[in-house]
Amino acid sequence: MKARVHVSLKPGVLDPQGAAVAHALGTLGFEGVKGVRQGKVLDLDLDETDPEAARAQVDAMCRQLLANTVVETWRVEILN
Template identity: 70%
Template sequence: MKARVTVMLKTGVLDPQGEAVRHALGTLGFSGVTGVRQGKVIELDLDASDRAKAEADVKAMCEKLLANTVIESYRVEIL
């Protein structure tokens, strides 16, 4: 089983990398981009057969290591 975790900065948290990308896109002539939020995607290969338990385990991984829940939110997909 595979799991995909998408981690993004929470709304309202300054995203300097996203702002740098937005600025660079404007410099390259892409003038219609008004905002960029940058995050990360983590894919996990799981040795699990119970989908609900796998999702609960991945959420626990996010809470303990994969995301800084003070400033980041995350979304878990079991594939």
């Protein structure tokens, strides 16, 4: 089974990388970009065959390692 995890900063947490990207886009002539929030995507290949068990397993992974629970949120997609 495959899972995809989208990790992003919580609202209100400063995002210096996003601000740098927004600034760079402006200097390249891409006008109208008011803000950028950056994050990460992780694709996992799991042995688990039950979608709900896989979701619970990946959620536990996020809480323990894949996300900084203080400043980040995550969303889990079970792909198959």
